[in-house]
Amino acid sequence: MNPNVFDDSRITAVGLLFEVHAGLSARFAAQMEEHGLSPVEFEVLTRLTRSPDNQLRMTDLAAQTSLSTSGVTRVVDRMERDGLIVRRACASDRRSSFAVVTPAGLRRLDECLPGHLQLIEDWFTGQLDPPALNALLDGLRQVRDAVHPCATAGSGDPATGPENAKSTDC
Amino acid sequence: MNPNVFDDSRITAVGLLFEVHAGLSARFAAQMEEHGLSPVEFEVLTRLTRSPDNQLRMTDLAAQTSLSTSGVTRVVDRMERDGLIVRRACASDRRSSFAVVTPAGLRRLDECLPGHLQLIEDWFTGQLDPPALNALLDGLRQVRDAVHPCATAGSGDPATGPENAKSTDC
C-alpha cells in the first residue's frame, strides 16, 4: 500500500483516547479485585445504589450498563449468590423483577469506593491543572453528546448516565 | 449511605471518558463487522501492517495488543483460517514464529480503513474545532504518559504504540 496511513492524526487521536481508557481500566480493575469485585459488578452496584431504594428492574439495569439482558441475568446470579444483591418480585408487573442491593452490597461498595476515587485522582484528574482538566472534560462532553446513543445533550453534568429514572430512559 | 457520592466530579469525569470510549468502540465495531473483522482482528491487522515486512513475532504482537500470548494464538488461528495472515517460521530464532499479513489481509484492511477514518472524523475529531481538539488531545496525552504502563513520555506523537521496533519495546 503506502507509507504509513497510520500516522494520520485521526488514528493517533483515537489511539490516545483508547490507551488512556485501557490504562485506567486496568488500574481500576486491579483495585476492585482487591475487594472481590469485577468491573461489571462494580458498575452494577453503583448503578443500583444511584437509584431510588437501591433497586432497579433487570431491563433498566441492562440499559444502563450496556450489558445484554442475559448478561445482566448472569451477573445478578453471581452477585446474588455472593449476597451482594437480591431479586425482588415486582408487584405491579409480574413479568419484571427488581435487583436490590443488600446491606452487604452497600458495605462492599463503601469499602471499594474511597480507593477508587483516590485512583481517579492519582491517575486522571490530578494529572492536569484545573484549566487543562476543564478543557479536557469540555471536549469529552461535546464528543459524548454526539456519540452517545442516548445523549440528552442539554443537561450539563450527568455524565455517567441520564438519571435514575424509574423506567426505560434510553 | 449518604446523598450521592456519585455526584463527585471525579466520578463524572471518568464516566465521561468511559462513555466516549464505549460510544466510539461500538461504532467502530459495527463498521468493522461489515468487513468481517472483529476489533481485535482489526487491531492485529493494523499492528502487523505498521511493522516492517508486515510481520511481527507472536510475542511482540501480544505485547502491542495488550493481549495474552494464548489470546494471540487464538486470534492468529482464526485469522489464518480466514486467510488474512499466515505463520512463518523465524530463521534466526527457531523458537519464534512470525505472523505475517497476506495480500488478502492487506486488501481487507484497505477496504475497512477509509470507513474507519471517516467514522473517527464524524464522531470524534470533527466534533471539535481545532483549538478545542488540541486541548483535548494535550490533556489525553498527559494522562496517557502518566497512566500507561510503558509510556516513553518523551516522544511527541506515537500515541497508539511506541513504534514498530523489532524486539520487545516495553
Added chain:
DNA sequence: AAGCAACTATACCCTCGACAATATTCCACG
C-alpha cells in the same frame, strides 16, 4: 562441552458475555 536457566508457543480448562429460543405476563384491539 554440557547442563541449567530463560524464553517462546501451544494445549487444556475456566469464566464471561452475546444470541436464539422459551415461558410467562401484560396490553390492545376486535
Added chain:
DNA sequence: CGTGGAATATTGTCGAGGGTATAGTTGCTT
C-alpha cells in the same frame, strides 16, 4: 371477553479470551 402481539426474564449454546501447565528451543555458565 378473548385472542394476538409486545415485553420481561431466564436458559442453552457458542465463541472469545485469560491463566496455568507443558513441551520445545536457545543461550549462558561453569
